[in-house]
Amino acid sequence: MEQLALSVKELNKYFHEPQTFHVLKDISFEIKKGEFLALTGKSGSGKSTLLYILSTMDTAYEGTLTINGSKLTGKAQNELAAFRNEHIGFVFQFHYLLPEFSALDNVMLPALKLGKKPVEEIREKALENLKLLGIENQAMKPANKLSGGQQQLVAIARALINEPTIIMGDEPTGNLDSKNTRIVFDIFRELAKERGQTIIAVTHDDDFASNCDRILELMDGKLIHQ
Amino acid sequence: MIVSKTNYKIANAHLTSRLKQTLVAILSVTFGISMYIFMNSFMTGVNDTQTGLAFSTLAHIRIYNDIPKDNTNLFKNKVDDETLVKVRNPKIIQYTEGIKNSEKILNMLDTIPEISGITPQLNINVFFRNGATKVNGMLSGIDVVHEDQLFGTAQYVIEGNWIDLDRRSDGILLGSGLAKKLSLRLNDNVIVTTEEGITKNYKVIGIVETTLASVDNTRAYIRIGFARQLISKNIGYVTDIQINVKDYNNTAALSEQIRQMTPYKVEPWQEANGQLEAANKLRNIIAIAVSLTILIVAGFGIYNIMNMTVNEKIREIAILKAMGFDGKDIIQIFLTQSIIIGILGGIAGIVFGYLVSVVVNHIPFKIASLETLPITYRSSDYVMAFVFGLITTFIAGYLPAKKASQVDPVEIIRG
Ligand SMILES: Nc1ncnc2c1ncn2[C@@H]1O[C@H](COP(=O)(O)OP(=O)(O)OP(=O)(O)O)[C@@H](O)[C@H]1O
Ligand SMILES: [Mg+2]
Numbered sequence: 001m002e003q004l005a006l007s008v009k010e011l012n013k014y015f016h017e018p019q020t021f022h023v024l025k026d027i028s029f030e031i032k033k034g035e036f037l038a039l040t041g042k043s044g045s046g047k048s049t050l051l052y053i054l055s056t057m058d059t060a061y062e063g064t065l066t067i068n069g070s071k072l073t074g075k076a077q078n079e080l081a082a083f084r085n086e087h088i089g090f091v092f093q094f095h096y097l098l099p100e101f102s103a104l105d106n107v108m109l110p111a112l113k114l115g116k117k118p119v120e121e122i123r124e125k126a127l128e129n130l131k132l133l134g135i136e137n138q139a140m141k142p143a144n145k146l147s148g149g150q151q152q153l154v155a156i157a158r159a160l161i162n163e164p165t166i167i168m169g170d171e172p173t174g175n176l177d178s179k180n181t182r183i184v185f186d187i188f189r190e191l192a193k194e195r196g197q198t199i200i201a202v203t204h205d206d207d208f209a210s211n212c213d214r215i216l217e218l219m220d221g222k223l224i225h226q
Numbered sequence: 227m228i229v230s231k232t233n234y235k236i237a238n239a240h241l242t243s244r245l246k247q248t249l250v251a252i253l254s255v256t257f258g259i260s261m262y263i264f265m266n267s268f269m270t271g272v273n274d275t276q277t278g279l280a281f282s283t284l285a286h287i288r289i290y291n292d293i294p295k296d297n298t299n300l301f302k303n304k305v306d307d308e309t310l311v312k313v314r315n316p317k318i319i320q321y322t323e324g325i326k327n328s329e330k331i332l333n334m335l336d337t338i339p340e341i342s343g344i345t346p347q348l349n350i351n352v353f354f355r356n357g358a359t360k361v362n363g364m365l366s367g368i369d370v371v372h373e374d375q376l377f378g379t380a381q382y383v384i385e386g387n388w389i390d391l392d393r394r395s396d397g398i399l400l401g402s403g404l405a406k407k408l409s410l411r412l413n414d415n416v417i418v419t420t421e422e423g424i425t426k427n428y429k430v431i432g433i434v435e436t437t438l439a440s441v442d443n444t445r446a447y448i449r450i451g452f453a454r455q456l457i458s459k460n461i462g463y464v465t466d467i468q469i470n471v472k473d474y475n476n477t478a479a480l481s482e483q484i485r486q487m488t489p490y491k492v493e494p495w496q497e498a499n500g501q502l503e504a505a506n507k508l509r510n511i512i513a514i515a516v517s518l519t520i521l522i523v524a525g526f527g528i529y530n531i532m533n534m535t536v537n538e539k540i541r542e543i544a545i546l547k548a549m550g551f552d553g554k555d556i557i558q559i560f561l562t563q564s565i566i567i568g569i570l571g572g573i574a575g576i577v578f579g580y581l582v583s584v585v586v587n588h589i590p591f592k593i594a595s596l597e598t599l600p601i602t603y604r605s606s607d608y609v610m611a612f613v614f615g616l617i618t619t620f621i622a623g624y625l626p627a628k629k630a631s632q633v634d635p636v637e638i639i640r641g
Contacts, residue, residue: 048640055548057548
């Protein structure tokens with residue numbers, strides 16, 4: 001039996017403001033290690049909401065979440081933060097970088113926090129990631145001087161730095177042209193195949209989705225295809 | 227708290243990216259700390275001037291022969307409670323005036339290490355006369371060397387020479403006011419009459435001006451030996467023994483120790499001059515109240531600026547948390563900023579506070595013995611200012627940092 005990277009059981013999520021709203025309804029699924037997975041659905045179907053729960057940032061839900069064999073439901077915030085740092089790489093729907101830092105520093109930050117490697121090694125690895133995404137020439141630029149697409153590529157490089165078990169992207173290629181989308185897709189594909197890293201990417205791009213190993217589709221908070 | 231390098235780097239980036247606000251925060255600390263230093267140095271300066279002036283005639287501890295304090299029950303401790311005592315029309319007759327055999331006490335006092343100086347005095351109420359003018363005053367028979375050691379009287383001699391008292395048996399030093407009242411100048415003669423009616427002629431060999439009117443208008447000095455001769459007393463007879471100690475705030479315990487050794491009244495300066503001590507304490511309270519208020523205002527300044535920073539950086543806080551920085555890291559990042567502000571402001575405040583003190587210390591103020599406004603430079607004021615400044619910035623920085631650590635990343639990132 002192949003190892004499980006992530007499993008979700010009977011997940012339910014409600015928003016209470018402005019009125020109670022059942023966003024995610026009875027969602028259960030499992031993802032194997034090394035799977036490259038697309039999460040699709042119409043706008044407002046709950047993709048981002050689900051991804052925030054999977055990323056451990058959102059803890060206000062019912063049901064259980066297990067990643068890499070450890071049950072994360074009910075753990076303390078600080079424990080979850082440490083877990084995220086080591087095991088989860090996240091690319092936001094809107095590219096979020098620290099504006100005062102250079103692209104390179106932004107990429108290095110999660111590894112510096114993890115503190116398992118010497119700074120020099122982290123630096124090399126960060127440069128390597130930027131090169132992989134074709135933006136090594138932007139390494140020293142402050143993040144707020146980069147174009148939207150470049151920022152997104154830096155955010156992807158950052159998500160990869162700690163070689164996390166799972167990489168989650170909320171429309172990680174949303175701001176990219178078709179050429180760069182292709183590059184990112186190939187990188188994800190490679191990481192899944194060669195290193196056994198699991199990829200979960202929210203996407204509206206049917207082409208992108210159809211090339212993934214598997215598609216999860218949400219509709220009005222229900223999982224209608226997996 | 228060990229701040230991780232990464233957190234420090236982020237804190238530093240926040241500070242340098244908003245240089246203007248950082249500077250304002252540093253300046254508010256600088257202002258608070260420098261005012262703390264200045265206020266305390268100034269008040270201490272005033273206190274020191276006051277006490278210095280007072281101690282130009284007042285010793286830290288005085289020993290003298292007192293009549294019993296409680297005259298209403300003279301038989302207390304002399305007879306038991308069962309015995310009925312009836313005294314009609316009681317009068318106190320002081321059999322022993324002054325202190326006889328002062329050598330014994332002086333020798334004993336010499337062995338106490340906390341004592342920095344001792345001098346015997348023989349104070350006599352006399353009339354000074356020059357022709358028809360007659361002035362009531364106090365003739366102090368003093369030990370020329372030790373008197374100067376305790377009170378620095380020699381420096382107040384404005385005409386003549388202090389040390390000449392030791393040379394001439396008929397020499398007398400007059401307070402400046404007294405000399406004026408008697409229309410006397412250097413080398414004039416003055417007639418001294420005691421209560422017992424003994425009269426002696428002295429030559430004015432010096433004028434003393436302490437700026438304390440009570441002294442300058444009534445006091446005259448001669449050598450203690452000649453004072454004994456004047457009232458026909460034995461060697462060893464004195465009316466007062468004046469004692470200075472190393473720390474004048476520390477007289478209570480020592481007085482108690484001396485009380486065990488002599489039957490005479492031992493009086494620390496605070497007892498005889500409560501108003502001096504009260505004034506000192508009140509000034510200290512004012513200084514502390516004002517300077518702490520300024521520091522607290524500075525604290526509010528930092529609190530405000532750090533709160534703004536947290537609100538401005540809320541998206542970045544969310545990103546950091548999403549990447550796995552925990553609440554403690556976020557607190558470190560923001561607390562480090564306020565501590566850096568506190569330390570920089572503190573150092574600048576120490577320098578600025580010193581400069582302000584120096585400038586004020588040069589402002590002319592010619593009243594009494596003062597030339598300029600008084601400042602006392604004490605390193606403890608500087609240390610305290612820095613410590614209080616750091617505590618203020620720490621508290622003012624902690625609250626916003628705590629708030630930052632509680633940011634829910636999902637709420638911010640969701641947009
Ligand atoms: N904080 C919130 N409070 C209340 N309702 C919310 C909140 N956040 C999201 N929702 C609602 O939950 C539903 C799911 O939102 P979500 O952001 O997950 O959609 P999505 O699938 O990511 O859409 P998109 O493709 O546009 O990003 C939407 O109907 C949205 O209005
Ligand atoms: Mg979304």
